Amino acid sequence: MTATVERPEHDAPSGGNVPLVELKNVGKTYGNITALKDICLRVHAGEVTGILGDNGAGKSTLIKIISGLHQQTEGDLLVDGESTKFVSPGDALGKGIATVYQNLAVVPLMPVWRNFFLGQELRKSSFPYSLDANGMRATTLTELRKMGIELPDVDAPIGSLSGGQRQCVAIARAVFFGARVLILDEPTAALGVKQSGVVLKYITAAKEAGFGVVFITHNPHHAYMVGDHFVLLNRGRQKLDCTYDEISLEHLTQEMAGGDELEALNHELGRKSA
């Protein structure tokens, strides 16, 4: 499922392999507004790349470019070392880049297994080619279990699952249908502490299974827990690009909050900065 690329890379800062997805000086303008400028990013197999940024930093635009919803106006997008331009999300999917959006693209009233296979249903091999419901149920259960999600009943409407479980089903679906690169758009944004833990564990599992994960978040704590590599966006520009070893959580949080601004805020609020 995960094709690890063997070709050596000339100027790779981390690892010796060609990244699954690489962005070189990518920029995007909407009319006279510059949403992104000079973004460089590498996503390696078996690594979690955390993309951090506050509201309006350009995170969504960046995902849209990688997932094929929009095209960049400058720079190069490389998949497996080859320059590519995605025309549609289908293109990106074909290259194994799957995006799990915040709304998850699930239909709440439908059972878990119908959601899991929606759009890619399995059918029986003989006339009248009806749906292989039991096959799909079994696959859904095993696929979820593989990633450590135990669902009591795959016939339950997916709307009755918790937010974390729903997120996991959406990720498991992307994995099952051949993704190599998973783009997760704020998967922990609406979740409580425990639910976030479930999703973070899942992200680690996906990474260990050899997927390249792009984890978009505005929570530095979550990013630091699972990330191997961090990219910080601020007002459409890349402010920071470093690996796990090069940065501490405090530093990351501080960078994220705008560094000096946070200290000033601490001062204003009259507490000693930690």
Place this chain on the structure above:
Amino acid sequence: MTTQADLDLASHKVVHDERVKERNRMQRMLIRPEMGALIGAIAIFIIFMIVAPPFREAASLATVLYASSTIGIMACGVALLMIGGEFDLSAGVAVTFSSLAASMLAYNLHLSLWAGAGLALVLALAVGFFNGFLVMKTKIPSFLITLSSFFMLAGINLAVTKLVSGQVATQSVNDMQGWASGQWVFAHAFNVFGVQVKITVLWWLLFTAVATWVLFKTKIGNWIFAVGGDADSARAVGVPVTKVKIGLFMFVAFCAWFVGMHLLFNFNTVQSGQGIGNEFFYIIAAVVGGCLLTGGYGTAIGAAIGAFIFGMANQGIVYAGWDPDWFKFFLGAMLLFAVIANNAFRNYAAKR
């Protein structure tokens, strides 16, 4: 992409989680969408059995089934459309439109009735396509689009009939080519243990069975639930939302054509003003049968039970010797009760 290749489908068995007790049969039954309607149908059946002695005869049952069938065939299409998240208020007049078109085209162009029926089918499907296309293109709620087509069709029915035949009804066509075979297919009655049963009853059951199979056992059915439940999500995972919805509008149009052919071959002449208001009966049957007005939930069997309730009420009131004017009151009360009961059932189901 890895798909079928990786699947271990050898066993075809459902893996059960040991922490979950098998939900008992009773509970599984109770949370089905059509359960409320079924209980209601049984209750109404028993009530009429008690209060209306003629209701107990087999011939009465055949009449009730016939009344149910013409509503039920349409309710089947309307229910699928409603599960797909859309409405069709033009369904009632579309029936009349089809039979008028078939009759007048065949009569005035000197064609066989089957050719007229074929042309009418093309027209009906075109109207369905028009409805679906406009709804999907403009993103205006189908309620408004089909309300407009309802009035347009009603106007066309009256005006064109008057223009062509100079009357408010079509000419008699029972001496034309294709009458006998058409009547056999759409309107003949057959004998079951000495009781005359209309063939529409069989068609009704067939429509319901096929629709049920499509809904639950095919890809298309999965897509119908998905486009009704959450069209954006469905689109994001690759479901052709526009095609599915337009297809559903065209299926309603097909059902309307079918019932229209029954009217033509059963009554020979067609009144141009009829059919107005019937769209509500179809919607009532679907909703009583457990279809959710907002889409994504419901069954074709439920719509069939809803139509059966309609048929029982329609005939039962007459058999009981009550003033038939009470029928509409009864229908309204029934709808209110069904909606409240279905809502309660659904909440109960959601908590399980």
